[in-house]
Amino acid sequence: MDSHRLFKCRVLLVEDDPLVLETTAAVVRSFGFSVRTAEDGFVALQILREVLPDIILSDLRMPGMSGFELLSIVRRRFPHIPTIAISGEYILASMPLGLLVDHFFQKGGYTPEQLLAKIKELIADSPIRPHLGKHAKVPLWIPRSDTAYIVVTCAECLRSSSIANDTVTAEVQETECIACGALIRFLVDSSVLKLLEQKAKILPARK
Ligand SMILES: [Zn+2]
Structure with missing residues (x-):
């Protein structure tokens, strides 16, 4: 043991x-x-x-x-x-x-x-x-929300800030952290959210 x-x-x-x-x-x-x-x-x-x-x-x-x-x-x-x-x-x-x-x-x-x-x-x-080291290149992976904005979190200072949803595409994107200026790479994966929503409709009961 x-x-x-x-x-x-x-x-x-x-x-x-x-x-x-x-x-x-x-x-x-x-x-x-x-x-x-x-x-x-x-x-x-x-x-x-x-x-x-x-x-x-x-x-x-x-x-x-x-x-x-x-x-x-x-x-x-x-x-x-x-x-x-x-x-x-x-x-x-x-x-x-x-x-x-x-x-x-x-x-x-x-x-x-x-x-x-x-x-x-x-x-x-x-x-x-x-x-x-390869993990350093992994972008944030954010399921797209239905609200008018999404929230990204800086991996350097761990602070969160919002970005207008209408500027968001399905590609990996970059923005600057408003708190520390670090580059935030993120991916808004709408297909993930769609999948989860469909799954929720098929199985409405909570386990
Ligand atoms: Zn930051």
Whole structure:
């Protein structure tokens, strides 16, 4: 057992459903890990400003800042932190999820043992992660919203600002952070949102 080595493992858990959040947190605490929780990506970023976890477990579809966007920012700003997505969404093979996360678990489709084994595996690998330089080029991945503007978050200073939706195309775009001047590259993926909406119509009941 190498659980002693991982005893102080700090996990950041991001999930908007309070019940799922609490049950998942209880599972992770039962591993002997310390857990901080956030109900969406914005809250998660606030926590990341204070203290960096050893691993992040995140839902994908959340109000406020989605997991897609949060994990894009983490990949660029904190590439050494391993990430796991846990979601009930149907994930297409064509969705570039592998660029965003190290592993994907279908909600309800894994055992605590499988989760523990994956966390241990990813944390054991994490010393080599800073050298994964290709992730620096991953753009923010923002599902398009129905509102008149979208929100982008700077991977350098972690501040968010809004951009008019009518200037947004499907291509990777660039804008300057109003707070620190850093270049923000982002991709508004309307097909992702469309897919999620269709899925929600087919399965209106919440799991
Ligand atoms: Zn900035």
